[in-house]
Amino acid sequence: MSPVPREGTTLEQIGEALLLGLVEGGTEFIPVSSTGHLLLLQHFFGLTGEANKSFAILIQFGAILAILTVYFARLLAIAKALPHDPQARRFVVGVLVAFLPAVVIGVLARDFIKGVLFNPFLVCCTLIAGGLILIVVDGLRLEVRERDATRFPLSMYLKIGLIQCLAMVPGVSRSGATIVGAMLMGADKRSAAEFSFFLAMPTMAGAFAYELLKSYKELSASDGAMIAVGFAAAFVSGLVVVRFLLDFVSRHGFALFGWWRILVGAAGLAGLIVFG
Secondary structure, X not given: OOOOOOOOOOHHHHHHHHHHHHHHHHHOOOOOOHHHHHHHHHHHHOOOOHHHHHHHXXXXXXXXXXXXXXXXXXXXXXXXXXXXXXXXXXHHHHHHHHHHHHHHHHHHHXXXXXXXXXXXXXXXXXXXHHHHHHHHHHHOOOOOOEOOHHHOOHHHHHHHHHHHHHHHOOOOOHHHHHHHHHHHOOEOHHHHHHHHHHHHHHHHHHHHHHHHHHHHHXXXXXXXXXXXXXXXXXXXXXXXXXXXXXXXXXHHOOHHHHHHHHHHHHHHHHHHHHHO
């Protein structure tokens, strides 16, 4: 049973791809680890082959398009301002600086990450640990020095990029790592979450392109059909989350996501003990 089957497709497989896509888009931009959630679902559904690891990465493109859709006007304004606005150029450089560490480590460690770290027990442990950290940081009275994600210091962009690399361990959460890192360096909750959005675009696009380059020869036509289903579902659920997340965290913070991580991690550990 696989959402990217080698021979034909069934309604059950389409349903699996749809579920995984909805989970990917719904969790990608909140600090709960979309990869961790997908790996646990795949494990308990018995979807543990190499093709399924690629599937989890490739359907991220739907979430990328969701955030591009929401931020299209703002991104276009930044692009138009580049020739004459030093601040716009500085922000683009800042995003690239934050993105580069993930490129280097992602390329060098891809096989190790997929072969060793895609482990459900590790995912459960990192979900719980990350949840505790998120709750603690959310409750701290941190000094706020930065309220505009486009005006962070360049050194801060680099540090956030380095912290993002922790999320290559499934269960850590890319958005969680970047948000916590930005908050500890003086960003308010809203700007920390927003920069996580901006940094997601090149990071996720790069991961998608690299994974496609590495695995496209192994994919069949039916694989493409299932990836398309997951992609569409990720786009829809990602669109909903991106539109409402910033207002939510501005009012309520991130503690709810921390408790959710702990709940999912604990449930996953219980499932591993009972079902293996």
